[in-house]
Amino acid sequence: MRRAIRNYLVFLGRCARIAFVGDWRYYAWMGVLTVICLLGLHAYARQFAQGLIVTGMSDEVSWGVYIANFTFLVGVAAAAVMMVIPVYIYNNEELHDLVIFGELLAVAAILMCLAFVTVDLGRPDRFWHLIPGIGQFNFPASMLSWDVIVLNGYLLLNVHICGYLLYCRYRKTKPGKWFYIPFVFIAIIWAVSIHTVTAFLYVGLGGRPFWNSAIVGPRFLASAFTAGPALIILAMQVVRRVTASGPAGGASRLPGDTVAPQRPTSRAATLDDLDLLGRNLPELASVSIEARQKILAGATILEVNAGDVVLRQGETDEKAFFILKGRVVVKREESGRFRITRSVGPGEQFGEISALAGTPRMATAIAEEPACLLRLSADALRKLMKDAPMNKVIRSRMSERLMITDRALMTLRSIVQVSMLINVFLLLNEVFKEFYSGNLHVASSKYLYVGLHGHHALVPWIWTAIAFNLVAMVLLVLPVSRSLRWLNFTCVLCIVGIWIEKGMGLVIPGFIPTPLGEMVEYRPSLNETLVCFGIWSFGLLCYTVFLRMSVPILQGRLCKANEGLPESATGAAALGAAVEP
Amino acid sequence: MPARQPQFNPGPAAPAAAVSRRGFLRTSAVVTAGLAALAASLKPLLEMNDFPTLERFMQKYYKELTPEEMERVLKRIETEVERQYGIRPHVRDLKPRDGVEFVYCLNLTRCIGCRKCVHACVAENNQSRNPEIQYIRVLRLPHGSLDIEKAEHNYAPDLVPEKGYFYMPVQCQQCKNPPCVKVCPVHATWQEADGITVIDYDWCIGCRYCEAACPYWARRFNFTKPSIPRERLNPDMAYLGNRPRRQGVMEKCHFCIQRTRAGRYPACLEVCPTGARKFGNILDPNSEVSYILKNKRVFIQLKEELGTSPRFFYYFDV
Numbered sequence: 001m002r003r004a005i006r007n008y009l010v011f012l013g014r015c016a017r018i019a020f021v022g023d024w025r026y027y028a029w030m031g032v033l034t035v036i037c038l039l040g041l042h043a044y045a046r047q048f049a050q051g052l053i054v055t056g057m058s059d060e061v062s063w064g065v066y067i068a069n070f071t072f073l074v075g076v077a078a079a080a081v082m083m084v085i086p087v088y089i090y091n092n093e094e095l096h097d098l099v100i101f102g103e104l105l106a107v108a109a110i111l112m113c114l115a116f117v118t119v120d121l122g123r124p125d126r127f128w129h130l131i132p133g134i135g136q137f138n139f140p141a142s143m144l145s146w147d148v149i150v151l152n153g154y155l156l157l158n159v160h161i162c163g164y165l166l167y168c169r170y171r172k173t174k175p176g177k178w179f180y181i182p183f184v185f186i187a188i189i190w191a192v193s194i195h196t197v198t199a200f201l202y203v204g205l206g207g208r209p210f211w212n213s214a215i216v217g218p219r220f221l222a223s224a225f226t227a228g229p230a231l232i233i234l235a236m237q238v239v240r241r242v243t244a245s246g247p248a249g250g251a252s253r254l255p256g257d258t259v260a261p262q263r264p265t266s267r268a269a270t271l272d273d274l275d276l277l278g279r280n281l282p283e284l285a286s287v288s289i290e291a292r293q294k295i296l297a298g299a300t301i302l303e304v305n306a307g308d309v310v311l312r313q314g315e316t317d318e319k320a321f322f323i324l325k326g327r328v329v330v331k332r333e334e335s336g337r338f339r340i341t342r343s344v345g346p347g348e349q350f351g352e353i354s355a356l357a358g359t360p361r362m363a364t365a366i367a368e369e370p371a372c373l374l375r376l377s378a379d380a381l382r383k384l385m386k387d388a389p390m391n392k393v394i395r396s397r398m399s400e401r402l403m404i405t406d407r408a409l410m411t412l413r414s415i416v417q418v419s420m421l422i423n424v425f426l427l428l429n430e431v432f433k434e435f436y437s438g439n440l441h442v443a444s445s446k447y448l449y450v451g452l453h454g455h456h457a458l459v460p461w462i463w464t465a466i467a468f469n470l471v472a473m474v475l476l477v478l479p480v481s482r483s484l485r486w487l488n489f490t491c492v493l494c495i496v497g498i499w500i501e502k503g504m505g506l507v508i509p510g511f512i513p514t515p516l517g518e519m520v521e522y523r524p525s526l527n528e529t530l531v532c533f534g535i536w537s538f539g540l541l542c543y544t545v546f547l548r549m550s551v552p553i554l555q556g557r558l559c560k561a562n563e564g565l566p567e568s569a570t571g572a573a574a575l576g577a578a579v580e581p
Numbered sequence: 582m583p584a585r586q587p588q589f590n591p592g593p594a595a596p597a598a599a600v601s602r603r604g605f606l607r608t609s610a611v612v613t614a615g616l617a618a619l620a621a622s623l624k625p626l627l628e629m630n631d632f633p634t635l636e637r638f639m640q641k642y643y644k645e646l647t648p649e650e651m652e653r654v655l656k657r658i659e660t661e662v663e664r665q666y667g668i669r670p671h672v673r674d675l676k677p678r679d680g681v682e683f684v685y686c687l688n689l690t691r692c693i694g695c696r697k698c699v700h701a702c703v704a705e706n707n708q709s710r711n712p713e714i715q716y717i718r719v720l721r722l723p724h725g726s727l728d729i730e731k732a733e734h735n736y737a738p739d740l741v742p743e744k745g746y747f748y749m750p751v752q753c754q755q756c757k758n759p760p761c762v763k764v765c766p767v768h769a770t771w772q773e774a775d776g777i778t779v780i781d782y783d784w785c786i787g788c789r790y791c792e793a794a795c796p797y798w799a800r801r802f803n804f805t806k807p808s809i810p811r812e813r814l815n816p817d818m819a820y821l822g823n824r825p826r827r828q829g830v831m832e833k834c835h836f837c838i839q840r841t842r843a844g845r846y847p848a849c850l851e852v853c854p855t856g857a858r859k860f861g862n863i864l865d866p867n868s869e870v871s872y873i874l875k876n877k878r879v880f881i882q883l884k885e886e887l888g889t890s891p892r893f894f895y896y897f898d899v
Contacts, residue, residue: 034615035618038618038619038621038622041619041622041623042621042622042623042625045622045623045624045625045626046625048626048629049625049626049627049628049629049630050625050628050630050805051630051803051804051805051806051828052787052802052804052805052829053712053804053805055804057804058804059792059800059801059802062789062792062793063789063793117788120788120789121786121787121788121829122785122786122787122788122789122802122803122828122829122830122831123785123786123787123827123829123830124786125633125638126638126784126785126786126787129642129767129784129786130766130767130786135642136642136767136768136769136784137766137767137768138767138768141763141764142763142765142766142790144764144766144790148766201790204764205760205764205794206760206796206887206888207760207794207795207796207797207887207889208793208794208796440728440730443730510793511793513730514798515729515795515796515797515798516718516720516729516732516751517729517730517731517732517734518732518734518798
């Protein structure tokens with residue numbers, strides 16, 4: 001027990017330490033975010049001292065850009081987890097690694113949501129009145145009390161799932177199904193519920209006809225499913241960029257070619273070599289001597305030097321490798337860049353997927369240090385995999401690769417595509433109902449879309465949003481958005497369009513005109529805007545740190561095996577330029 | 582935690598120490614700069630309007646206070662008010678009376694839109710003068726329409742009433758089915774036995790959900806510390822009524838709880854020069870309000886279709 005706690009604390013400590021290690025780009029990015037965070041904190045301190053008078057809000061428009069951001073971010077949080085559905089329900093392997101990134105995004109988004117609600121409170125010092133048991137909790141009558149439960153519950157669920165999966169990956173153990181699969185399914189339902197509950201915050205108010213519409217809930221989900229995956233598409237490409245080791249100028253840029261490679265020495269493998277492998281691969285113990293001998297027929301031992309290319313992306317040869325000693329880095333070229341997929345050490349394998357499938361190599365493997373490798377034919381590997389424990393360990397390793405493939409991004413694209421179509425359709429429904437029936441309650445919609453009684457602060461905003469959404473919709477339907485450049489542009493349009501439409505475009509018109517028919521407009525104050533920027537920076541800071549910790553773990557560079565080494569020596573620090581030759 | 586020391590580069594001790602000294606200096610410089618930046622960004626807290634004392638921070642919910650605790654809290658409030666305004670107020674915790682349900686009736690034929698009720702209310706209920714908070718909003722409507730989206734809020738003629746218009750004062754409607762109570766996440770607002778919806782100003786967290794929920798725009802928020810000239814302070818106070826509020830909490834019309842629960846009329850009624858305002862106990866068949874609701878032929882509950890069932894009735898002399 002004590003040992004388990006110690007191990008866990010070491011894990012947390014290493015994660016914390018690695019958050020402070022990076023190249024200059026990392027420091028620059030974190031520095032800028034920290035400065036904006038502090039500016040936001042300064043603005044919030046002013047608000048805390050002087051009251052919400054420093055915002056643009058009033059008794060007429062009593063919620064503003066804080067709640068608008070909150071609403072948008074709840075959607076992001078909900079959608080980020082829904083990535084889980086294709087993976088766990090439809091077994092989409094391409095998206096497998098995106099799940100953790102999605103859930104981490106959800107965690108960051110929820111933290112931002114909680115921050116946005118807190119800064120909106122007039123008496124944040126009385127937060128404890130909301131804690132069930134010691135405060136007074138108006139559950140189930142108040143939708144806000146539901147929101148408190150679902151948001152915090154969602155935060156815990158996602159922290160648990162990500163934390164558990166990452167810790168297992170760190171220890172290189174297989175996650176226990178019962179420890180996370182049930183939570184994954186709860187999180188899926190929970191994701192729908194957080195956004196539905198947030199919609200009900202508005203829908204339940206009979207005195208505000210603009211919000212009191214059953215379609216708000218479905219609209220929220222549709223727009224969340226557009227903006228959330230769009231954000232993930234962008235974030236994943238950033239991860240891919242920074243994990244890339246530099247621009248790919250063809251194979252000649254590979255380190256193995258710049259240093260004239262010595263021909264690796266090779267010899268036939270012996271039973272002793274298998275024993276050596278068995279030290280780092282305990283599952284091998286269950287393979288009988290007869291089976292071992294069969295496997296050894298045609299197996300070779302390669303002695304390679306640091307920088308030698310063991311196998312090359314695109315080639316086809318049906319050989320798989322196990323490492324007896326040394327380390328090998330596996331890189332993959334995609335969209336013109338190399339990135340480190342993972343780094344493998346003694347007892348681990350590489351090259352087995354294309355060996356088994358007979359497909360071209362998906363990546364290039366280069367020795368990081370002088371290494372001793374066992375090379376097996378596909379047949380020998382299959383024989384080895386007839387043994388149940390070996391089969392299990394090899395298969396589980398095959399499925400735990402960090403891969404952000406273009407195909408995964410295209411799967412996200414189709415989610416964004418369908419959601420955007422539904423979103424625009426639902427918006428049209430709402431607009432039709434409001435304007436065609438033309439009853440007295442159309443006032444807020446008129447204010448939003450065309451202006452009312454000479455007030456039209458939101459009109460340019462909403463039309464910008466609609467234009468962005470429509471252009472994004474068209475681009476998503478056209479094949480042009482299969483190119484990453486266009487897809488990124490489209491994603492930005494989606495995110496900005498939806499931020500306006502469901503943030504400011506939904507919250508503010510609900511207050512204008514007031515229930516007594518008065519027209520008072522709202523414009524966020526500078527102080528309020530600074531607080532918002534601060535919270536967004538805080539969220540980005542959190543997400544960057546989460547990625548900074550999880551990427552090396554998923555790549556196998558930060559693991560229990562290399563515990564005790566300084567982070568810079570494990571290569572865990574090498575999130576970018578540091579691994580360049 | 583016995584962390585394993587990395588045994589890397591076991592070179593001579595001196596260079597390693599130099600490296601770690603440099604690292605230490607750099608780390609401490611970064612940490613110092615960070616703390617300084619943090620302190621600088623928190624500086625506005627020094628000009629705090631309303632720093633909660635531990636006693637106020639820990640104060641219990643109204644319904645959970647024992648009579649002795651309530652006694653102590655009332656004394657504390659009196660002391661606090663005295664310290665701030667130089668006047669010792671009399672703060673009471675008035676309970677609803679049995680067999681009483683308050684109802685307000687307002688005669689739209691008589692109201693001349695003079696807004697005397699608005700100002701009497703401000704004076705009686707210790708509302709903030711800067712920024713201005715008022716519980717009553719008088720709407721000017723053109724004859725022939727009750728569409729409040731056509732209402733004029735900022736009418737300012739030399740003389741009221743104006744030809745072609747009628748006036749409709751709106752304040753908290755004391756709904757039987759109040760949306761504000763339903764949405765409050767912390768039970769800081771509730772309906773009392775005599776029909777008055779009250780707010781525990783020391784429990785409200787200032788989320789303003791009730792303000793969004795109210796179909797009558799009857800709730801007001803203290804966007805900053807309220808300011809009341811000390812010579813205008815009304816020292817006759819009630820805990821759930823007109824005691825001075827703090828920054829960041831909601832307030833609204835409470836039918837002058839400090840008066841009506843002591844057997845007096847609300848301030849807005851007393852000041853009305855035309856007798857347009859009527860107030861009383863609907864459970865008493867002989868009360869004025871019972872008479873009006875039984876005998877007047879046209880009366881309106883504002884936004885009746887929302888199902889809030891107001892205890893505030895508008896009627897006409899027909």
